[in-house]
Amino acid sequence: MNKILLILLIFASFFLPPVYSYDGNSNVFDETAIKGLPVFRYNIFRTLTESGDNFILNIHADISNERLQFQKRDSVFFASYSFSAAVFTGDDTDGIPLYQKSVTNNIVTKEYKETQSNRSYDNHNLKFDMKKGSYTVSLVIKDM
16 A cells, blocks of 8 residues: 555656756655655656657665664674666556666664764665656665
8 A cells, every 4th residue: 555655656746847956855755654664765856858758767765874774793784775766657567667777785884873873875866768758666675
């Protein structure tokens, strides 16, 4: 149910007027009533190109260290997570995505206080060249 709500929220962002630059206002996927899922911030916007039928789909996402589970190994703290984005044509997310990208990040620190930081040290910026149309974006962050 909540996955559908997230997908609908992302789908609705495509009906907003075009944005030409990142405005700093980000959306937050919060785990309220979804126990165990990490909170992350994201912003999806499009940048127009010289061709009126094409645009660049920009996806920015980040997760703060305090939302990840760190393990102590020897004298360091270690966390790992993956971030995936998939773009589907229309609102059908059951088929094969038109585009998809995935990255895995490892965070290592010697300082415990950095594991509790509400700042994000890694930002993910994904860009897709798109043709005019209707799309649905699915974002997944998995704490490894």
